[in-house]
Amino acid sequence: MSTSSSSIEQAESCSSWSQLPFDILEMVTKKFNSIEDLYSLGGVCSSWRSVALSIRKHKNKTLPWLMLTANYNHTHRDFFSVAENKIYRSNYPKAFYDCQCWGSPFGWLVTFAYDRQTFHLLNPFSPLSPRLPLPTLRTFPSPPDRSKTLLSLFITKAVVVVLHSHNLEESNHHDQFLVFAIYGLSKNLAYSRPGDKIWTGVTFKETTPSSSGGQLDIIHLNGQFYSVDSNGSIWLLCDVAANAPNPPTAIPFASPPPMNELLKTICGKSGKTISLLEMDAELHLAVRFQHRNTRKTLLIEIFKCDASTREWQKLTTLGDYALFLGTCTSISIKASDYSASICTPGCIYYCYDDYKNHAEIVPPDIGIIDVARREIEFLNVDDKRTYHFSAPAWVLPTLL
Known part of the structure; x- marks a missing residue:
């Protein structure tokens, strides 16, 4: 008793x-x-x-965390805190097992489960937050043929956009999320919202994604959506709204910036990665040049687009900003919003991974670039992680 x-x-x-x-x-x-x-x-x-x-x-x-690589049978994901130089583990078995993940500046991840061919949005830092379902793989405009296409190669990148608020701590409305996916061998573009039944494709005017080399990144800036292709050309996405009168299309917005021709020759076509960024509410483009043999980063150039002339200016300094660039996610922050001991202005924290090159096991390329001094410091963040299943990704932790 x-x-x-x-x-x-x-x-x-x-x-x-x-x-x-x-x-x-x-x-x-x-x-x-x-x-x-x-x-x-x-x-x-x-x-x-x-x-x-x-x-x-x-x-x-807190600074962005780096979600480290994982194998297909992992039921957890490890996160590297740049500020504390420490690795944290998030146990979320049902969410991470057999899943490829992409990060975001909003704390939420996009996950793709291979066995069920399903997509979800989830916040690994807040287990009480619900997993938000997205349309399945079979609802893409051109779904993959499993006999011809490796599912791990079908989705190149997933980008999370917040439509109504850039600060999720002020709102907990999940209908504000929009997810873009770059998919297929031609790197086409589609998007969906949590609860949608299908992925909606974007049609590119005047040319096709394949002739432009396909899309590499998407950004939501000042109420507009922009994408960049492998040549560095910028596209303006139109009629992406939920009740738009016309099908979504993309029209040319800006020509490519003048990139370093010598590095383009040294690195080759596959040695260049392009990302879109926002700084001071203006459109910026980051071009990372990678050595074709060692696959290490040689240089990252930053360009600012003049909204009125649509011409590019190459930056030699980032001012108060610090950038976090990677294969899956790119994030810009103001260093003055953080403690001086944990964030250095004018620097680029980067992590790129050759996770789709299965011919050779190569650890992720991780380091810090001082833009003004053009100096690179390579970081050793558990470089034994050579899994190709899910690439490392930056994510800015939030509780919502």
Whole structure:
């Protein structure tokens, strides 16, 4: 009898933790100094998560984390914190097993499960947040033929866009998400929202994605959507809205910037990677040149597009900005919003992975570039990770 009573008391004691008054929890958690502690706190229950969100706004921001590579049978993903030089593990078995992942600046990941051919949006830093379903692989405008196409090669990149708010801590409306996917051998473009039944393809006017080398990246800037192809040409995406009167199309917006011709020759066609970025609400383009033999980064050039003339200016400094560039995700932040000890302005933190070249095992290329000095510091972040299944990706942790 005493054992039974003790068990009941323990159960009641455990359940009462979620009933603690908000002001008491808030008083205790204000003593936390680490943002990472708040992520652990927010995973306990919904009431503790609301406290963590409240305290989160008064703490220093955290830098993007690098989601490290993984094998197909991993039920977890490891994240490298640049600020703390430490690896954290997120256990999310049903979400990560047999899944390829792409990061975002909003904390949410896009996952693709090979066995079920399904896509989801999920937040690995907030287990209480729901997994948001996206349309299946078979609903793409040109779905892959499993007998001819490796599923791991079908989706080149997935990009998460927030339509109504750039700060997810101010809104928890999941209908604000839009996911773009670059797919197929021709690197076509399609998009969907959580709950949609199909992926909607984008038609490119005046030329085809294949003749332009296909699309490489997408960005949402000042209410407009832009993409960049492998030549560096910028496209303006039209009629992407939910109730647009016309089918979505893309029209030419800007010609490629004047890239380094010597490096283009040294690196070859496959040694160039292009990303789109936003700095001070203006469109920027990053061109990474990779050595064709060692596959190491040689240089990253940054260009700014003049919105009125649509001409490019090559930057020799990033000012107050720091960039996080990678195969799957690119993020720009203002260094002054962070502690000076953890974020250096004018630097590019990069991580590129040759995960689709199965002929040779090559660890991810990770380092920091000082743009003004044109100096590169290579980083050794657990370089034994040579899995090709899911590439490393930058993600900016949030609790929503």
